[in-house]
Every structure is written in structure tokens, then in C-alpha cells.
Amino acid sequence: MSGPLLDIRGLHVALPPGSDRAFAVEDVSFTVGEGEIVCVVGESGSGKSLTARAVMGLLPEPKVRASAGRIDFEGRDLLTLPPSERRALRGERLSMIFQEPMTALNPLMTVGRQIEEVLIVHAAKLTAAQRREKILALLDEVRLPDPPRMAASFPHQLSGGQRQRAMIAMALILDPKLLVADEPTTALDVTTQAQILRLIAELQARHGAGVMFITHDFGVVAEIAHRIVVMQHGRVVEAGTADSVLNRPAAPYTRALIAAIPSLTPAPRRPATSARTALRVTGLGKTYRMGGGLFSAARAVHAAKAVSFELKRGETMGIVGESGSGKTTVARCLVRLLKPDAGSIDLDGVDLAPLSRGALRPYRKRVQMVFQDPFASLNPRRTIGDILAEGPIVHGLAPAKARARARDLLGLVGLDPKVAERYPHEFSGGQRQRVGIARALALEPEVLVADEPVSALDVSVQAQVLRLIADIRERLGLSIVFITHDLRVAAQVCDRVAVMHRGEVVEQGVTAEVFAAPRHAYTRELFASVPGRDWIAPALDAPDGAAAQ
Amino acid sequence: MTDLSEAPHGQGAPTTRGRAADFWRRYVRNRSAVAGLVILLTVIAMAALAPLLYPADPFSLAGRPMSPPMTGQFLLGSDTLGRDIAAGMAHGARTSLLIGVVATLVAVGLGVLMGGLAGYYGGWIDDVLMRLTEVFQTIPSFIFAILLVAVLTPSIVNIIIAIAVVSWPALARLVRGEFLSMRNREFVQANVVMGMADWRIILVQILPNCLSPIIVAASLLVATAILIESGLSFLGLGDPNVMSWGFQVGAGRTVLRRAWWIVTFPGLAIMLTVLAINLVGEGLNDALNPRLRERAS
Known part of the structure; x- marks a missing residue:
């Protein structure tokens, strides 16, 4: 196929009447190519998350719905597909990583069982043994230590970083063409964040998937983006390659955003005025x-x-x-x-x-x-x-x-x-x-x-x-x-x-x-x-x- | 710095009147709650007008015993001793509402005190108060109420005490839960850091934020209180000097097949009032906790 993997054109997402604005997302157009990481950056209320949800078909309809425009995925408009076909695409061809891995995983199911669920729904041909083999291989690929033990663990037994790795494994199990990641590292610590970012970039390169990466953090953008889309108040204000947007931003909003990022170089300090x-x-x-009752220490x-x-x-x-x-x-x-x-x-x-x-x-x-x-x-x-x-x-x-x-x-x-x-x-x-x-x-x-x-x-x-x-x-x-x-x-x-x-x-x-x-x-x-x-x-x-x- | 000039959202500070209008708008959206309110207002009107409509003592013998409804001077008939049932119901409404409201107020006061202290302080205070609450909760409430009234002798004050004593534990648990979740909110901690006295934090800062669920629970408690009171009077444990619906039902039960009207009308009154209060409580819940409602639907 020659065209881009994902082609969003003139997307409008309407808000219920009586909201402070009519559209959460207004006339948004951009593309995600195969094997490309596109970062959608914006502050809260910029409509970046709703754009991602519109792609996944996860808008809280009917109150909030995509009212105009097209979202072409592999040449087919997702917005006009019947729900059953759309459901078949989700998980198999496009999948999503959420921000908060604790709430995105079912606390009553083991991690292995949750990943298996995806396979049962989308790949019915596999036998139980094949499924298990595939899951363990993938858990190993996202570098979770001791995959058999991880598969048998419940979400609360894992650390935040491990949970996010499990989520990524779940999203990748069917080798999707497009991965939508909504602030996947925001809830994590810096050191864990660095590892997860490295993992996403590495897996993306190996599987050749397109990634739509939603974030508010320009540091993260600088780390992994190939191309950047900057959003403000539901509109795209600037789009371009990572190098041009980061180093030669044109739109005043982008310039202001980048100027507001605190520099890692400490500001010069006056000497302490007082010794007191x-x-x-x-x-x-x-x-x-913690814990400890009558009989336990x-x-x-x-x-x-x-x-x-x-x-x-x-x-x-x-x-x-x-x-x-x-x-x-x-x-x-x-x-x-x-x-x-x-x-x-x-x-x-x-x-x-x-x-x-x-x-x-x-x-x-x-x-x-x-x-x-x-x-x-x-x-x-x-x-x-x-x-x-x-x-x-x-x-x-x-x-x-x-x-x-x-x-x-x-x-x-x-x-x-x-x-x-x-x-x-x-x-x-x-x-x-x-x-x-x-x-x-x-x-x-x-x-x-x-x-x-x-x-x-x-x-x-x-x-x-x-x-x-x-x-x-x-x-x-x-x-x-x-x-x-x-x-x-x-x-x-x-x-x-x-x-x-x-x-x-x-x-x-x-x-x-x-x-x-x-x-x-x-x-x-x-x-x-x-x-x-x-x-x-x-x-x-x-x-x-x-x-x- | 555009943030500085950015006008606050909304059209200015909400006045008390604005809030009330908003509250009313959300309340009337629930049709059955409006129906409940209409029934409840009718009962209140009946209670208020009782001395004017039926100035005589409702216990007085007004005419021929066991007259069917719409005969003679009796709108709803008379009972086995010739007492006017309509008059009894009007006066009984006063009793039911009085007991329901006063017992609930006492129970809410007790529940907020116990639950608030337990939730705010936690630790051993929580343990002691909650174990005490559990002791009360282990005894079936109606049987406990019978026991209390039997020991204290039946009078209106003792019936109120009995109902309040069996009703407060549920409220204490509710309030404790609310206080526990509020206790660690940052604004409460800011007040602690400020050096504010504990009683002030409990009453001025936390309690107003917990009022909605308390009001809703209290409105339902009124219905329960009326039911308990009716039950006690039915069993002959009501105040012998005060007319009440439960007493009327109890007095007519032996002649149910010969004079159906004696038990039917007071019974209907109990049912409708309790239903109306429950509907109002649900309406209050919708109006006071709009977000819960949206999440559920």
C-alpha cells in the first residue's frame, strides 16, 4: 500500500451543547506513516486525547462524537465502518496503551490471562499451548523478568513500570500496524519512563508499526518523535519533522511552549545573602x-x-x-x-x-x-x-x-x-x-x-x-x-x-x-x-x- | 502573564438563590420525586389542619360503631368503638411526622458525632466507637426498639428515644466513611498546618462537604422511623394518649373481614407516606449528588 497508514482529515469532535466550546477537536488533519512515531503534543484541553480516542472509537458517545471529517486507516474510513468491523480491527490492526496501567488492567485477572483474552477474541485458531508460548515470548520481549511468574501475577503484584510493560505486551500481541499511546509514561518515574520510552522505540523499530504518541512533555517528544503535531484548543497549530519543530518552531504557541520549558542547566545564582x-x-x-495484627509481626x-x-x-x-x-x-x-x-x-x-x-x-x-x-x-x-x-x-x-x-x-x-x-x-x-x-x-x-x-x-x-x-x-x-x-x-x-x-x-x-x-x-x-x-x-x-x- | 487576566469561569459568584434554583432544576428532573413531594406535602397539610378539621379528641366516640365509609357523618367510616377514622388519621399524621422527624434529628446528631469523631481521629478512638456501634448493629433494630419501649414504658418521648437509639449506627458508619475520605484531603491538611482547632476543622471544614449524603440518608431514616413507630403502636406499645396510624391498624385487625375500612385507610396512609419519603430521598440524592447519578447512567 502506498498511502500513509493513518490519514486523519478535517476531523471534528463535537461536545454536548452547553459546553464551553462547540468542538473539542476542530478541523484536525495529520498522517501517521508505517514505521513512524508521530507525537501529538499539547496542554490539557488541547483535544489530543480525544483525537486518539476518536481513532480508537473510544469516544464517550453519543455525548461526544466525531461529527465531521475522515479517519482513514489503510485506506478505509474508520468513522463509517460498522461497529462489528471496527471491533475486529481494534486489537488486531490498531491497539492502544493507556496512561494509568493500574486502572487499565483488570485487577481480578492475572496478567497472562488478560493477554490471552486478546488472543482468544482475535486469534481463535491458536491452541492453549500455542497461546501460552506466544505470551511468554512477548513478555520476554518487553523485558519482564521471569515471564512465567509474571504471567501468573495479578496487576497489583507488579510495579508501575512492570504493569506498563505488561500493557505494552498486551497491545503488541497481535502485531498491530498502528499503536496509539496516550501519555503512556506520565504516571511513571523518570528512570522507569526512560526505560519504557526506549522499549517503545525499540519494539516499534522491530515490528515496523506506526505509533501515534500523545504527550504533554516536550522532553519525551525530543526523545522519541520522528514527526510532531502541536495542538492547542482542539486545533493543530504546527506540524513537521521533529528537528524543525523542536529547533526552529514557527507558530507563536509552539515557540511559547518551548520557551516555557525549564532548562536543565541551572540558572546562575547570586551568593547566599545571609549566613543565618x-x-x-x-x-x-x-x-x-504496616499490617501486623495479634499474631503476625x-x-x-x-x-x-x-x-x-x-x-x-x-x-x-x-x-x-x-x-x-x-x-x-x-x-x-x-x-x-x-x-x-x-x-x-x-x-x-x-x-x-x-x-x-x-x-x-x-x-x-x-x-x-x-x-x-x-x-x-x-x-x-x-x-x-x-x-x-x-x-x-x-x-x-x-x-x-x-x-x-x-x-x-x-x-x-x-x-x-x-x-x-x-x-x-x-x-x-x-x-x-x-x-x-x-x-x-x-x-x-x-x-x-x-x-x-x-x-x-x-x-x-x-x-x-x-x-x-x-x-x-x-x-x-x-x-x-x-x-x-x-x-x-x-x-x-x-x-x-x-x-x-x-x-x-x-x-x-x-x-x-x-x-x-x-x-x-x-x-x-x-x-x-x-x-x-x-x-x-x-x-x-x-x-x-x-x-x- | 495572560493567566492573571483570565476571567474566572462562569457568570460570577453563585448566589444562594442561584444555587437553590439550580438544586430545584435538578430535583424536578426526577418525576417520581416530584410525585413523592406532592404526597408528602398533602400529609403535612393534613397534619397541620387536623385541629381545624377535627377539633374534637380523636379518641372520643363520635357515632355508631363500624359505620362503613361515606355513611352518616363519617367520611372514612368509624371503628369498633365508634371513633371517626378520618379524624384519627388526621391526628395520627401529626404523631407520625413528629416522631419521624424528631427521632431522625436525634439519630443524625448522635450518628454525626460518633462517626465524625471516629473518622477524623482514627486510631483507638475509631476502634472504640466503631466496636460500640457494632454492638448496637448486632441487635435486630425492631426487636431492640420493642425492648426499649417495654422497659422505658410507652410514651412519645420514650418511643422517640427508642427509634433514635436503633437508627444512629447506620448513620455513624456513613459519616465515618465520609470523614475518613475527607481527612486526608489537602485542604484539611492545610487547615491542620494552619493550626486550626480540631472542632473547627470538623464542623466548619469537613462537615459541610459531607452534608449531601447525610441529608439523603436522613430523609430515608424518617420513613424508617415512621414504620417503626407504626409497628410499635400496632403491637400496643404506642403512647396510649396519642392517636397514631399504627394504633388504628392494630385496633381494627380483629374485625378485618367485617369492617375492612378500619385497617385499610390508616394502612394506606402509612404506605403512601413511607413511599413518598423514599421518593423524596431519592430525588434529593439526584439533586445533591449529580455526578454520582451521571456516572451510574
Whole structure:
């Protein structure tokens, strides 16, 4: 066949009446050739996932449906095929890898049985023994250790990376011509992500399938894309080869997006202005005991082990690590949402670690926290003004004064003070995160603990929130403990970083030095896994913030 | 920084009135809930107008015993002692609604207190409170209610106490579950970090977010309470000085074949009221938890 494998022309996906726009996807056209990886990039709401679902026939019809255009696959329009033929194509000729492998696999079926299911449906001729042989061979190909054991395991017994490998095996079992991958590595840690990306690229090359890869991360794009399609508000704004889009972007939106990506090269730092210590953490330890009843011993998990660091006044200390490294446990101990089992947290001569809830209360306001999820961190039933005034009122400020202060704070974080009367659901993620920061600032803390404050935000909004945090730190002379898994963000924000692995700080030092010459083996592995580390974003003169338009 | 100038979504802050209108719009979408509301309002009107329509004591002998409906001065007939059934039903509606509502309020208060404390604090407090709840749940509720009334002597206050005591455990479990899921939400943790007192977090921050399921459960509890009360009166354990539907049914059961109307009308009243309250509860559920509904359909 001569034409492209997948040819999408003028695709429109209509949203139900009463939505904020008529079409989620509007006049989208692009092709995926055989043996080609096409990355569809965009921020949330760009319609990239719905485009993928339209290809797979997984739109939540009839509310959301493809209303116009064609999706030609091997010369046949998928949109006009009867459901039975479409079903036969799915799995056999086109298959999909989902974002969250835990929810995409059936928890009550073993991995082997789930892959076998695909074969039973699509390849009825195979005998049970042939099926098993094929499954084990494939599990080996996606490099799962000990395939027979893996096949007999339930999804919850596998790690996140192993689950995603099992998903990939399931998608590849029938040797599909087209693989649609919807953010397949977003839920994974960096080191696992690097392995999965390598695996996808390798398998794609061996099987010669076309891949439509949906992602929001330009680093991932730089890593594997042959061609790139950039989407915004349901439209394609730019398409081209990986080299041209990444290094010579033409559309203003692409330029702004690329300009908003934090660079992996640490920003130049002014020397620490003050030698005074704001917070000194010594030998901090926290152990969780799981299970254990009357007759069985509890299993101990050391979430944090002998963590020590020092935070100077006006400094940002980064704690980086993957999930399960204990960085969030450390953050929660610092604000005393958790009580550490060992060690001390010295705040200007007061040890916070052993204090009881009551004794702690007067010190609470001096260490405040910014949370990760802007949608869960604001009480949906209270107005923004109430949320911001609560803290000061608790600490004895007159309500009228607290409300006036709330309005000032909104101005400080770049929101209109008039929004104090509104409820959180009326705001976008970035705006909510600004409110979250304002709430932490309401008590005039000395130390701010920010737990992944920008991880849930789109890259353009992320850049603005990071700039806000840096700006506030300068103006108020705050000291910040910044928890993140994203080394690019850490490079831009932190004066010093501590790298955590399995509850321990394996390396710490001045950001520029750690990034230039990581000493610990794990740190080196972490840096080597950052997607797109070899790609240096071109210096662009994109107007500040154009990305959010 | 365009994010700054980006206007918040929607047409301005929702006023209380706007929210109420929205709530009503979702409620009326459920037709059977509207029917339930109409029946319930009729029962409430009947209860409210009882002293005007039938100023006499419903226990007083009004005329010939066992008169069929629509004869003489009796709309729905009279019972074995010549008491007006219609008058008894109107006054009985007052009893049923009073007991249903008050017992539910007491049960909700107790359930929220126990469930809230257990869910918020967890640990040994949770263990102690939930074991206590389980002790109550192991005894069949109606038999437990009979036992309580028999021990406490039948009076309206004791019947309310008995119904509340057998009803709160289910609510406590519900509230505990809600609190457990709210307990680890980031906004609650933000309040903890802020140094807010626990009682304030429980009452001001978490409770308003749990109100929808509590209201729905409470509305269904009213129906159960009315049923228990009717059952108690039927067995002769009602307050002897207060007319009630269950008492009427109990008084007429021996003459069911000779005078069908004595048990039929109060029985229908019980059935319709309980049905209406259940329908209203379901409508409230649809209106208060719209997302659950969409997911299910």
C-alpha cells in the first residue's frame, strides 16, 4: 500500500451543547506513516486525547462524537465502518496503551490471562499451548523478568513500570500496524519512563508499526518523535519533522511552549545573602509499620532515614527524588502533619520534632505548606476570601482585618482582589495554585514547604507559578523547601539540592555543582533518565506568557 | 502573564438563590420525586389542619360503631368503638411526622458525632466507637426498639428515644466513611498546618462537604422511623394518649373481614407516606449528588 497508514482529515469532535466550546477537536488533519512515531503534543484541553480516542472509537458517545471529517486507516474510513468491523480491527490492526496501567488492567485477572483474552477474541485458531508460548515470548520481549511468574501475577503484584510493560505486551500481541499511546509514561518515574520510552522505540523499530504518541512533555517528544503535531484548543497549530519543530518552531504557541520549558542547566545564582540558618534538620527518621495484627509481626518501611540538611535564610533547598523516595514524608514531617520517630527539626532554636499538637500550635504559622493538587487543596464549599482569612483568624486577627489582608494577598499572587467572593471551582488550576500560595503566605511564615507545587500544572502555567514563587521569595525573604521529582524545575528554582533515594539523602550540595558533576551512582542514573536531556531548547524571543493565550 | 487576566469561569459568584434554583432544576428532573413531594406535602397539610378539621379528641366516640365509609357523618367510616377514622388519621399524621422527624434529628446528631469523631481521629478512638456501634448493629433494630419501649414504658418521648437509639449506627458508619475520605484531603491538611482547632476543622471544614449524603440518608431514616413507630403502636406499645396510624391498624385487625375500612385507610396512609419519603430521598440524592447519578447512567 502506498498511502500513509493513518490519514486523519478535517476531523471534528463535537461536545454536548452547553459546553464551553462547540468542538473539542476542530478541523484536525495529520498522517501517521508505517514505521513512524508521530507525537501529538499539547496542554490539557488541547483535544489530543480525544483525537486518539476518536481513532480508537473510544469516544464517550453519543455525548461526544466525531461529527465531521475522515479517519482513514489503510485506506478505509474508520468513522463509517460498522461497529462489528471496527471491533475486529481494534486489537488486531490498531491497539492502544493507556496512561494509568493500574486502572487499565483488570485487577481480578492475572496478567497472562488478560493477554490471552486478546488472543482468544482475535486469534481463535491458536491452541492453549500455542497461546501460552506466544505470551511468554512477548513478555520476554518487553523485558519482564521471569515471564512465567509474571504471567501468573495479578496487576497489583507488579510495579508501575512492570504493569506498563505488561500493557505494552498486551497491545503488541497481535502485531498491530498502528499503536496509539496516550501519555503512556506520565504516571511513571523518570528512570522507569526512560526505560519504557526506549522499549517503545525499540519494539516499534522491530515490528515496523506506526505509533501515534500523545504527550504533554516536550522532553519525551525530543526523545522519541520522528514527526510532531502541536495542538492547542482542539486545533493543530504546527506540524513537521521533529528537528524543525523542536529547533526552529514557527507558530507563536509552539515557540511559547518551548520557551516555557525549564532548562536543565541551572540558572546562575547570586551568593547566599545571609549566613543565618532558618531551619536545621538533623537525623530525621520516619518508619511506617504496616499490617501486623495479634499474631503476625508488623512490616516496617523506612520512609525517611537519618535525613539531615540545613536551610539558610532566603534560600531555596530542593529535595528531588522519585516516588517512594521519602521526599513527601520529609515535607510532611517539616510541617508536622506527621510526627517523626527520630531526629530534630530546629527552627530558630526551637525543636519542632517532639512537640505535642497543643505545644506546636504557636509555631505552626512559622512553617507553612503549598500543596500539590490545586483541585484538592481548596475547600470547595468556602469562598476564596474565607480560605485566605481562616488562618489569621485562627491566630487571633480580627475577621475584618483578616479579610482586608486576604485581598492584599490576592494582589500579591497576581489575582484580582475582587475574586475573594468566588468559589474555588470557578478557577483554573494555575489560579488555584496561586490561591494555595496566598493561603500559605497569609500567616507570614518564615519557611515555606512546597510539595510538588507545579507538578499538576501545564508547562506554560508552571513557568508562571515558578516565577511567582521566586518573586515572592525575593520580596518577603522567605526560605523555601521545594519538593519535586522534576530535575528541570529543580535546576531553575533551587539554590541547593538534596537527592533522596529509598528514604535516604544520597547526595546534597549547590545545585550547579550537583548538576555538573553528580557523585552518587543513583544521581547519575537520575540525570541520565531525564527525557530530552540532549536536546537544548533553542533560545527563543517568544513574548512572555504568550503560551497561555 | 495572560493567566492573571483570565476571567474566572462562569457568570460570577453563585448566589444562594442561584444555587437553590439550580438544586430545584435538578430535583424536578426526577418525576417520581416530584410525585413523592406532592404526597408528602398533602400529609403535612393534613397534619397541620387536623385541629381545624377535627377539633374534637380523636379518641372520643363520635357515632355508631363500624359505620362503613361515606355513611352518616363519617367520611372514612368509624371503628369498633365508634371513633371517626378520618379524624384519627388526621391526628395520627401529626404523631407520625413528629416522631419521624424528631427521632431522625436525634439519630443524625448522635450518628454525626460518633462517626465524625471516629473518622477524623482514627486510631483507638475509631476502634472504640466503631466496636460500640457494632454492638448496637448486632441487635435486630425492631426487636431492640420493642425492648426499649417495654422497659422505658410507652410514651412519645420514650418511643422517640427508642427509634433514635436503633437508627444512629447506620448513620455513624456513613459519616465515618465520609470523614475518613475527607481527612486526608489537602485542604484539611492545610487547615491542620494552619493550626486550626480540631472542632473547627470538623464542623466548619469537613462537615459541610459531607452534608449531601447525610441529608439523603436522613430523609430515608424518617420513613424508617415512621414504620417503626407504626409497628410499635400496632403491637400496643404506642403512647396510649396519642392517636397514631399504627394504633388504628392494630385496633381494627380483629374485625378485618367485617369492617375492612378500619385497617385499610390508616394502612394506606402509612404506605403512601413511607413511599413518598423514599421518593423524596431519592430525588434529593439526584439533586445533591449529580455526578454520582451521571456516572451510574
